[in-house]
Amino acid sequence: MRLYLLGFMGSGKSFSGKQLAEKFGMSFIDLDDFIEEKEGRTIREIFEKEGEDYFRKIEKMCLLEMGQKEMTIISTGGGTPCFFDNMKWMNENGVTVFLETSVEVLSNRLFDEMQKRPLLKGLSKEELKHFIEKKLEERNPFYHQTQILYQQNLEGQDVAEELRRYFFRMI
Numbered sequence: 001m002r003l004y005l006l007g008f009m010g011s012g013k014s015f016s017g018k019q020l021a022e023k024f025g026m027s028f029i030d031l032d033d034f035i036e037e038k039e040g041r042t043i044r045e046i047f048e049k050e051g052e053d054y055f056r057k058i059e060k061m062c063l064l065e066m067g068q069k070e071m072t073i074i075s076t077g078g079g080t081p082c083f084f085d086n087m088k089w090m091n092e093n094g095v096t097v098f099l100e101t102s103v104e105v106l107s108n109r110l111f112d113e114m115q116k117r118p119l120l121k122g123l124s125k126e127e128l129k130h131f132i133e134k135k136l137e138e139r140n141p142f143y144h145q146t147q148i149l150y151q152q153n154l155e156g157q158d159v160a161e162e163l164r165r166y167f168f169r170m171i
């Protein structure tokens, strides 16, 4: 069983994914970390030196490689479901959960850590909000192909615990 956590940057996929994996006694993998390890450099360096197209190819390759893992929660990158047939592939090879997060929550969280994220480098707070709104418009058609939609409109929701209860009710 593989569970893919999907969502925009800052939606807490890795944070909640790790907690959920612990609750279920499953393994956890962060796709971005896996890519960085494989490439021996940071995502930011990959974007800067090779460009986004190269990154998306590596991202897809790593996603397919994870298709071998059993009992694993995989936290994907914010753009992973939106390139190639990645979304369809994840739906066919595991359970997909989209952490839908409000623009308010996303922009507050992302403002403090923009330098780490190549797509956000150098934006003002106002520009960041516009960027998120525009990107979500493009990406929502992919995100909404998810099997499970979890809505996060407030800071401080215990995502992992709520998802744990959700899955227990389903069994």
Ligand code: S3P
Pocket: 007, 008, 009, 010, 032, 043, 076, 077, 078, 079, 080, 117, 118, 119
């Ligand atoms: C990206 C999100 C990042 C990372 C890369 C591109 C995106 O992952 O994969 O910087 O296109 O939204 P996180 O969502 O884990 O930050």
